[in-house]
Amino acid sequence: MMAECVEEEETSVYVTGCEAAARAVIIAKPSVVAAYPITPQTEIVEKLSLFIGEGRHDCQFIAVESEHSALSACIGAASCGARTFTATSSHGLLYMAEMLYWAAIARLPIVMANANRALASGWNIWADHIDSLSQRDAGWIQFYTSTVQEVYDTILIAFRVAENEGVMLPVMVNLDGFLLTHINQPLRLVDETLYQEEFLDEINVPHALNLDSPHTLGTLISPSDNYRVQHDRKLGMERAKDVIKEAERDFLRLFGREYHPVMEYRSDDAEVLLLGMGTLAKEAEDAVDMMRFRGIKAGLLRLRQIRPFPDDEIIDAISRSPAEKLVIIDRDYSPGSGGILSQEVKTRLYDAGIVKEIVNVIAGVGGQDVSAEDMMEMVELERGEHWWGI
Amino acid sequence: MKVKMAISYPTVGASGRTGDWRVFRPVINQKLCIHCYNCYVFCPEGTISPELGVDYEYCKGCGICANECPSKAIRMVKEE
Ligand code: SF4
Ligand code: SF4
Numbered sequence: 104m105m106a107e108c109v110e111e112e113e114t115s116v117y118v119t120g121c122e123a124a125a126r127a128v129i130i131a132k133p134s135v136v137a138a139y140p141i142t143p144q145t146e147i148v149e150k151l152s153l154f155i156g157e158g159r160h161d162c163q164f165i166a167v168e169s170e171h172s173a174l175s176a177c178i179g180a181a182s183c184g185a186r187t188f189t190a191t192s193s194h195g196l197l198y199m200a201e202m203l204y205w206a207a208i209a210r211l212p213i214v215m216a217n218a219n220r221a222l223a224s225g226w227n228i229w230a231d232h233i234d235s236l237s238q239r240d241a242g243w244i245q246f247y248t249s250t251v252q253e254v255y256d257t258i259l260i261a262f263r264v265a266e267n268e269g270v271m272l273p274v275m276v277n278l279d280g281f282l283l284t285h286i287n288q289p290l291r292l293v294d295e296t297l298y299q300e301e302f303l304d305e306i307n308v309p310h311a312l313n314l315d316s317p318h319t320l321g322t323l324i325s326p327s328d329n330y331r332v333q334h335d336r337k338l339g340m341e342r343a344k345d346v347i348k349e350a351e352r353d354f355l356r357l358f359g360r361e362y363h364p365v366m367e368y369r370s371d372d373a374e375v376l377l378l379g380m381g382t383l384a385k386e387a388e389d390a391v392d393m394m395r396f397r398g399i400k401a402g403l404l405r406l407r408q409i410r411p412f413p414d415d416e417i418i419d420a421i422s423r424s425p426a427e428k429l430v431i432i433d434r435d436y437s438p439g440s441g442g443i444l445s446q447e448v449k450t451r452l453y454d455a456g457i458v459k460e461i462v463n464v465i466a467g468v469g470g471q472d473v474s475a476e477d478m479m480e481m482v483e484l485e486r487g488e489h490w491w492g493i
Numbered sequence: 494m495k496v497k498m499a500i501s502y503p504t505v506g507a508s509g510r511t512g513d514w515r516v517f518r519p520v521i522n523q524k525l526c527i528h529c530y531n532c533y534v535f536c537p538e539g540t541i542s543p544e545l546g547v548d549y550e551y552c553k554g555c556g557i558c559a560n561e562c563p564s565k566a567i568r569m570v571k572e573e
Contacts, residue, residue, distance in 0.1 A: 210496040268494045309495050317503060324499040335497035 115291050120254045120283035121146030123290050124190065124216045124276070127258035129160045130295050131214075131303060134185040137165040137176035141195040142228050143280040144218040148190055170195035174202040174213070181211035182320050184311030186262065189213065192280060193220035193234045200238060206273045207242025208336060209321055212265035212308065213273040215243075216258065219381065219434075220280040221469040229470020230279040232380065232435040236409070236443045242336050244274040244343055245410045249385035251288035254278045256360055257407075259293065263303050263350045269342040271308070281470070282382040293358050301357055340411045347408065364413030366405040369395065370424045373402025375482045379432035380406045380444060383467050387432070390478035401482060402426065412447055418455045428460045430481050434467040441488055466491035503539065506551060511538060515554030517569035519547055525566035532558035532567060 118126070124147045128136070136155070138148035155164045163180075167173045170191050177187040191199060196217055206213050221231035235245060244264060248254045254276065261274040278284060312320065324332060344364075351362045368388050370376060377387045384405035394401040404420050406413065421429070433442025440446065445463040452459060462484045467473045473491060481491070521532070526545065533541045535557050540548040547558075559567040 208498065210498050271496050310498060310500060319501045319503075320499065322499050322501040328499075332497050332499060339496065 113292065115289060117287050118251065118290050119146060119285055119287055120248075120251045120278045121218075121285070122150050123251045123255040124258055124278065125150035125154060126290075126292070127255045128188045128214075129154050130293065130298055131186065131188075131259065131262045132160055132299070133162055133188045133214075135163045135165065135177065135180035135187045136189065137167050137173045137180070137187070138189050139167050139170050139173045139191070139195065141170070141192045143220060143284040144190045144192040144195070144216065146284065147216055147218075151188075170198040171202060174199045174206060174215075177213045177215075178202060178206050178209065178211055181206070181213050181308065182209070182312055184306065184308045184313075186266070186306045187213050188215065190216040190218070192218035193222055193228075196234045196238060197222070200241070203238055203241040203243060203273075205321070208332060210271040210310065210336070210339065211273060212262075212271055212306070214258065214261045214265055215273065215275050216254075217275050217277050218280045218284045219277050227469045228280060230282050230382070230434065231468050231470065232277070232433075232443075233468070235275060235277050236435045238275075239410055239443070242272060242340065243410065244270075244272055244340070244347075244408065245277060246274070246408050247277045247380040247406065248283065249382050249405065251283060251286065251290050252360070253362070254283060255290055256354065256358070256362065259298060259302070260347070260350045260354055260362070264343060264347050266304070266306050266308075267342070267346045268307070268309065270339050270346050272336070272339050272343060277381070279382045291360075297357055302353060344411045344413070344415075347411075362407060363416065364406070364408050365416040365420050366407060367420050368403040368405065370402030370404055370420055370426075372400060373424045373426045374400040375428045375430065376402050376404060376421070376424055376426040377430050377432065377478060377482070378404045378406070378444070378448065379434070380409070381434065383432055383434055383473060386473070386475055387478050389475035393475060394479055394482070399482070406444070409444070409447065412451070414451050414454075417448065417451055418457070421452070421457060421459070422455075426459075428462065428482070430462045430464060430484070432464050432466050432473075432478070432481070436465050436468060460486050462486060463488045464491055465489070510550060511553040512548075512550045515549075515552060515572060517554045517556060518549060518572055519552065519554070519556065519558050519567050520570050521545060521547065522566045522568065525564050527564050527566075529563060531561040531563060535561040
């Protein structure tokens with residue numbers, strides 16, 4: 104008897120972080136994608152352009168002349184109530200800076216992927232978190248991812264968070280340049296119909312331009328009102344904390360993959376805790392395993408979001424663990440001040456009245472290679488700031 | 494839930510009687526008009542009605558409508 108050949112729909116592929124990002128965007132069905140190429144993000148918009156060109160999804164793809172224009176085009180489209188997406192990196196993100204604030208204060212639910220990359224002078228296209236962290240006060244929700252799968256899943260989650268009526272804020276999904284953008288990893292695809300029917304509602308921007316009730320957005324606003332607008336953006340950001348957790352819960356229920364604002368790894372009985380974001384903090388899982396093998400009770404907290412900062416989750420995880428020492432790895436640096444993640448964590452510890460020995464390691468900036476073995480050495484360092492390799 | 498942000502809704506005469514500023518008044522020649530609605534869309538004051546009449550209380554005489562009219566149906570006539 105001849106075996107029948109049934110063509111099965113592919114549920115799993117082997118792709119780069121860039122392609123994973125583009126695939127997720129197509130499933131969310133935006134109406135407008137506006138983008139300008141920049142290494143190491145270019146493949147995201149190349150793939151989107153390809154998918155849209157192949158007719159996988161009907162969408163306006165606007166090839167603009169700069170990143171400032173890319174975000175401006177998304178702002179225009181989102182102001183009309185459209186679902187929009189753009190992607191950038193490094194200097195491109197900084198070129199958008201003015202419009203980053205505009206998008207957030209105008210409460211437009213734009214989703215953007217940012218390939219984390221260092222800033223010049225001295226051209227360096229490798230991973231560094233300073234590009235996005237320098238824009239942390241713009242009012243964007245910021246996620247940091249650690250695997251190709253997480254890039255894909257987080258973009259799928261991002262649209263729902265951005266478009267929640269109580270949030271209405273733009274979301275930036277960060278992926279480490281090259282370490283995620285250009286690395287192939289297995290990717291499990293979601294059921295698109297399930298996503299579209301059960302996870303993501305139709306977009307509804309209540310203040311969108313509308314012919315039935317004509318109005319102008321972003322007009323002159325006096326000192327007697329401006330603070331109210333800024334305060335309302337803060338409320339949106341605060342609501343986002345629960346909205347993100349709810350979206351992550353639903354994502355787990357529908358698609359079986361689990362995410363939390365703080366990803367804890369063997370931290371409950373840890374005597375020393377590593378803390379970081381992105382791929383470095385994924386690599387740290389290996390460091391924790393190797394240390395445990397050698398009898399050192401190490402644990403790890405990986406932050407998936409810096410805005411809104413997961414205050415409760417981080418304090419809860421730190422207080423549950425008996426660790427007296429926290430090793431905070433910053434793939435960024437604020438000259439004249441210190442590692443940004445470390446400052447963020449210290450603020451929350453102070454507010455919660457918790458005193459720990461804090462080791463701040465500046466490592467991985469400008470794509471510096473940092474291995475699990477290196478992280479095992481980091482836990483031996485003493486309180487204060489250390490630059491890895493110096 | 495409505496977010497708070499800078500939104501302004503148009504109201505008649507929010508900037509006062511801008512008709513007072515006018516030096517030249519637009520006059521539409523209905524015989525030449527092809528009903529393209531360019532003037533209606535381009536008028537920055539919203540003073541041209543859907544019936545293509547001009548509200549001279551608020552028309553400030555900028556001449557944009559005359560400039561945009563493809564059939565030269567709008568003439569700018571000096572006020573007395
Ligand atoms: S002159 Fe200016 S204000 Fe008056 S109707 Fe024409 S476009 Fe409008
Ligand atoms: S622009 Fe000229 S032709 Fe067009 S509707 Fe106005 S008056 Fe008529």
